[in-house]
Amino acid sequence: MGIKIIMKSLGVYFWVPILINDIVIPLFVLFIKINGTEENVRQGIMMLSQMFTPFLSAFWAYMYLEKYIDRKGNECFYIVRKNKLPEIIQLFFLYILTNTIPFAWYISMGKKYFYEWIHIVIVCFLFVSAAYCLSYLLKSISLAMIPSFIYLLASVTGLNDAVKKISFYESHTGMAPSKLLTRYNYFIVAAIVIAAIGKKLNGDYENYCS
Structure with missing residues (x-):
């Protein structure tokens, strides 16, 4: 399925991550840059990117899979390709592409943000893989x-302090x-394994439509 069709199928949900990542957060960072210090800017970028970017990376996957999983009685009608992993991968790369725009600006303010960008991409890969796998494992978006x-x-x-105990939630000092x-090489491997499990569950879930 082409990426344009996938984007169209998301409807208004397609614009939610773009609105937050490409407009709201950069405007907030700009406000901090104008009124605060370099330290405030660094903390703002690190905090906001870790708060919202991973969650929003999975948002498109959830909304796309919703019509295949949650719409009772319509499963066979909506199945164009049983294996939904290619579409999920396309959405992931599109999400990364859209986030490259604000992060290009952040990186222009310091090399440390490049490493944070790599960190965020890896975590987003893990979130998207988990979204794909959990959707078919639990059969409920x-x-x-x-x-x-x-x-x-x-x-x-x-509860922010509790989240910081998660191994991929880094401090505001930046990614080393x-x-x-x-x-994070282990996180990449974990994301690949989770996606593979999701692909197997995907096939098992929709075999009855064959």
């Missing part, structure tokens, strides 16, 4: 979204290149 919502709510509320080499 609402249930599958719970872990992502918990992460988001904990990030923006007083050494961590990308020693820790």
Whole structure:
């Protein structure tokens, strides 16, 4: 399925991550840059990118899969290709592309934001893989979204300290290149394995339509 068709199928949901990542957050960062210090800017970028970007990376996947999983009685009608992994991968790369725009600006303010960008891409890959896998494992988009919502709510509320205990939630000091080499290669492997499990569950879930 072409990316244009996938984008169209998302409807208004397509614009939610773009609105937040490409407009709201950069405007907030610009406000901090005008009225605050370089330290305030760094903390703002690190905090906001870790709060919203991973959750929103999975948002498109959830909304796209919703019509294949949650619409009772319409499963066979909506199935164009049983294996939905190619579409999920396309959505992931499109999401990364749209986020390259604001991060290009952040990177222009300092090389440290480049490493944060790589960190965010890896975490987003993990979130998207988990969204794909959980959607078919739980056979409910609402249930599958719970872990992502918990992460988001904990990030923006007083539970923030609890989220910081998660190994991929970094401090506001920025991502160290050494961590990308020693820790996040395992996250890439984990994301690939989770996506493979999701592909198997995807096939099992829709075999009855053959």
